[in-house]
Amino acid sequence: MAGHSKWAQIKRKKGANDKKRSAMYSKHIRAIQAAVRSGGSGDPAGNLSLKNAIAAAKADTVPADNIENAIKRAVGAAEGAAEYKEVTYEGYGPGGTAIFIETLTDNVNRTVADIRAVFNKRGGSLGTSGSVAWQFEKKGVILLPDASEAAQEAAIEHGAEDMQESEDGLEISTAPNDLYAVQDGLAAAGFRAESGQITMIPTNTVAVSGDDVRKLMTLIDSLEDLDDVQNVYSNAELPEDVEA
Numbered sequence: 721m722a723g724h725s726k727w728a729q730i731k732r733k734k735g736a737n738d739k740k741r742s743a744m745y746s747k748h749i750r751a752i753q754a755a756v757r758s759g760g761s762g763d764p765a766g767n768l769s770l771k772n773a774i775a776a777a778k779a780d781t782v783p784a785d786n787i788e789n790a791i792k793r794a795v796g797a798a799e800g801a802a803e804y805k806e807v808t809y810e811g812y813g814p815g816g817t818a819i820f821i822e823t824l825t826d827n828v829n830r831t832v833a834d835i836r837a838v839f840n841k842r843g844g845s846l847g848t849s850g851s852v853a854w855q856f857e858k859k860g861v862i863l864l865p866d867a868s869e870a871a872q873e874a875a876i877e878h879g880a881e882d883m884q885e886s887e888d889g890l891e892i893s894t895a896p897n898d899l900y901a902v903q904d905g906l907a908a909a910g911f912r913a914e915s916g917q918i919t920m921i922p923t924n925t926v927a928v929s930g931d932d933v934r935k936l937m938t939l940i941d942s943l944e945d946l947d948d949v950q951n952v953y954s955n956a957e958l959p960e961d962v963e964a
Contacts, residue, residue, distance in 0.1 A: 748777035749790045754804040756794035772918050779915040809835050810852040813844040813939050815932035818852035822951040831948040842939035860899025862916040865889040871911050878905030922955030
């Protein structure tokens with residue numbers, strides 16, 4: 721089945737976070753605590769936002785102790801503690817690429833100013849709400865090392881919407897609310913996922929080449945370095961040797 725692969729992006733994200741582990745952990749801790757407060761519960765079984773935040777943290781190898789401590793602190797947080805809200809931003813990058821940004825912020829004015837400054841400095845432009853969001857779909861993505869026919873049949877049986885083989889295994893996409901049902905079904909069938917998380921997948925891609933590749937990667941890295949930014953997505957189709 722056709723689909724835009726997330727293997728390279730997720731692997732790149734993990735590699736980048738290895739170099740900036742402390743900052744990456746802080747972003748996940750913030751997301752977990754915000755999910756506890758917004759969902760009113762420290763139990764992921766009854767708080768889907770928290771379950772998603774924990775899954776994302778685990779995908780980036782945040783230690784279990786850090787996750788548990790973050791939940792405990794959020795549950796016991798006193799009134800007056802910083803309240804973070806989810807705000808998304810949209811813009812354009814080199815090569816005509818679309819960029820979608822997810823943030824958690826306690827100061828929207830600061831966040832938008834920081835994001836606009838990065839776009840201006842790195843050859844992009846901040847767009848208006850809705851300018852590029854229509855080019856992305858929220859999906860659950862499961863990365864399965866096993867791409868066998870049996871694994872694919874199990875994924876279809878348990879509700880997968882789409883799947884794509886790669887040299888690393890099988891990428892399975894689901895409706896956001898079906899992510900954990902599919903993942904649990906695969907586990908029951910004996911197929912353990914490398915990761916499963918909610919992400920934004922572009923509905924169409926733009927091929928980027930030449931110097932635009934370096935400019936785009938620099939722009940994305942600079943956005944990800946901002947404290948309030950949780951995730952940055954683009955619809956760029958990069959050359960196969962971009963990692964090198």
